[in-house]
Amino acid sequence: MGARLSVVYITKNAGQHFDRSLASVAHIADELLVVDSGSQDDTLMVARSTGARIIERSWPGFAAQRQFAVAAAENPWVLMMDADEILTEAAAKAIRNTFLIGEPAGVAGYLLERRSFFHGKEICYGDWAHDRVLRLFDRRCGAYGESLVHEAWETHGTVEQIPGCALHHYSYANYGELLHKMCLYATLNAQQVHQRGKALHAYMPMTHALAAFWRGYFWRLGFLDGMEGAAxxxxxxxGAFMKYAMALELRDCDRQ
Known part of the structure; x- marks a missing residue:
């Protein structure tokens, strides 16, 4: 008998790709679980149409919400998905074959390749390229870290990669959404730097910004992605500039 798998989402106004995301995992999920924090669009209607189990819960933060969702799942093996991610057919088949004969032996999680798309084209270079994310895991062997943003599953077991297993990530519809999300992440990152008491200096916003641009645009060849790569x-x-500028601002407010 094969191992059972829970596919889990945390949502709020999931957006235009949610129905396709759910459809991409429906035939490998023994359970579809959606933990929603106050959606005002058709997110819950879309989730119900697939037979997903829905839990409505106020927003405690990214890591805490994901940890709650993982704990609420019925099965020990979890595939954590975002509403703007679509599992490829090849990936779904690879996961199904992996779990067909039972729980994987000696493995606590699997990395999935994540390919990002923006303006209808795949981003092949820069900071978004060659991304590997730990999304398929045994919840008994780890937990989410306490980061305010870019939270990740931390496991104390062996991690492998399933060949050909990829997610397609459709995160931003336009430049406005890209800029809006940058502001959100910069604010959360600044709060995190402040909470951790990291030493800060006035030059850090500029040096981190310049380093980030050099890394993404030149070192990782982001210019080959054209206008999207530049954006x-x-x-x-x-985002790097604002992260440290706001962290300095928070520090100075505490000193007053």
Whole structure:
């Protein structure tokens, strides 16, 4: 008998790709679980149409919400999905074959390749390329870290990669969404730096911004992605600048 798998989402106004995301995992999920924090669009209607189990819960933060969702799942093996991610057919088949004969032996999780798309094209270079994310895991062997943003599953077991297993990530519809999300992440990152008491200096916003742009646009060849590559590199650099500028601001407020 094969191992059972829970596919888990945390949502709020999931957006235009949610129905396709659910459809991409429906035939490998023994359970579909959606933990929603106050959606005002058709997110819950879309989830109900697939037979997903829905839990409505106020927003405690990214890591805490994901940890709650993992704990609420019925099965020990969990595939954590975002509403703007679509599992490829090849990936679904690979996961199904992996779990067909039972729980994987000696493995606590699997990395999935994540390919990001922006303006209808795949981003092949820069900071978004060659991304590997730990999304398929045994919940008995780890937990989510306490980061305010870019939270990740931390396991104390062996991690492998299933060949050909990829997620397609459709995160931003336009430049406005890209800029809006950068502001959100920069704010959360600044709060995190402040909470951790990291030493800060006045030069850090500029040096981190310049380093981020150089890394993404030149070192990782982001310029080969054209206008989209430039926008991603500039936005990442601006996010780095604002992260440390706001962290300095928070520090100075505490000193007054």
């Amino acid at each position: 991603i590199a500039w936005t990442t650099a601006l």
